[in-house]
Amino acid sequence: MMALYSKPAAFSAGECERIIAAITAVPSNDAMLVGQTKDQSVRRAKLVWVDDVDGLGWVMDRLIEIVRKSNAVQFDFDLREFAESPQVASYKASDSGHFSWHSDIGDGPMARKRKLTLVLQLSLPSSYEGGDLEVMPSAQVLSANRAQGCVSIFPSFVLHQVVPVQHGVRHSLTLWAHGPAFR
Ligand SMILES: O=C(O)CCC(=O)C(=O)O
Ligand SMILES: [Fe+2]
Numbered sequence: 001m002m003a004l005y006s007k008p009a010a011f012s013a014g015e016c017e018r019i020i021a022a023i024t025a026v027p028s029n030d031a032m033l034v035g036q037t038k039d040q041s042v043r044r045a046k047l048v049w050v051d052d053v054d055g056l057g058w059v060m061d062r063l064i065e066i067v068r069k070s071n072a073v074q075f076d077f078d079l080r081e082f083a084e085s086p087q088v089a090s091y092k093a094s095d096s097g098h099f100s101w102h103s104d105i106g107d108g109p110m111a112r113k114r115k116l117t118l119v120l121q122l123s124l125p126s127s128y129e130g131g132d133l134e135v136m137p138s139a140q141v142l143s144a145n146r147a148q149g150c151v152s153i154f155p156s157f158v159l160h161q162v163v164p165v166q167h168g169v170r171h172s173l174t175l176w177a178h179g180p181a182f183r
Contacts, residue, residue, distance in 0.1 A: 003137030004144065004154050005070040011062070011149040016122045020171050022056055023048040023088045043099040044091070045162075050173070051085035059173070060086065063151075067118055067177050070153045077115045077155075079179045084110050086175040088122065091131055091165045098164040101136070104156040104176060113178040114156035120173040121150045128168035135160045 011019075028046035050056050063086065071079055091097025104114050119133055125146040133144040133152065136159040144152040154160065156176060 003158060004135050004142050004152060005074050006145050007066055007070070007151045007153075008145060008147055009149050010066055010151040011120060013124070013148055016120075016148050019056065019059060019088065019173065020122050022053050023050070023090075023171075026053055028090065041100070042102070044095050044097050045089040045099065046092075046095075047090075048088045049085040050088060060175075063118060063120070063175050066151055067116060067153065067175070071116065071177070075116060075153075075155065077177075077179060079115060079177045081178050082175065083113060083178040084176055086173055088171060088173045091128075091162060091170045091172075093128070093130070093165045093167050093169070096164055097131070097162075097170065099162040101159050101161045103159055110176075110178065113180070114176040115179045115182075116153055116177040117156045117158075117160070118151060118153045118175040118177070119144065120175075121146060121148055121152075122171040122173055123169065124148045128165055128170045130164050130166035131170035132163050133160065133172070134163060 026048055028048045050059060071077055104117050105111060125148065135142045135144060135154050
C-alpha cells in the first residue's frame, strides 16, 4: 500500500486564492490539538473551520470526490462519514508557525474515528519558506508536494509534521474521513 496519495492540480490557483480570501475574512482561533489542549510548543497556527464560512460548499463537494477516488484506488478503508468540518490553518513565520510530529487519531469522539487525512496546499510555494508537510509512513520521511492546489492523502494514524515556516505564510486545508475502528 502506497501510504501517501497525491493529486496535483486538484484545485486551480484561482480557486486556492478564492479559498484563502474567504477564510481571511472571518475571525480565526488559535490551533487546538485533538485533545483540545493548547500547547504552542506542539502547534502554532491560526484555524478557521470551513463550515463556518459561507460560499465554500463547492470545496467540500470536490474534496469528497477526491477522497472517494483515493480510497477506491489506494486505501480501501471502511469510510462512513466526514464527521468534522474541514479546517484551514495559517502558519506564519512571524508566529513560528509549525506543527510537530503527531498522528491525527485522538481520544475525542470524532478524533478516534479519523481514518484518512487530506491536506490541500493553498499557498503558492514561492510565497513562503519552510512549512513543508512531512509524512513518515515507515522509516523514511516523505515530503508532500508543495504545489498550490495539490492534495495529499494519508492514513490518519501515520506520523506527520509541518516544519517551521521561516518566511511568509503557509495556508493549508485539512479534512478527515471517518469510519469504524480498524480490525
Ligand atoms: O497543515 C498541514 O499540512 C497539516 C495539518 C495537520 O497535520 C492537522 O491539521 O492535523
Ligand atoms: Fe495532522
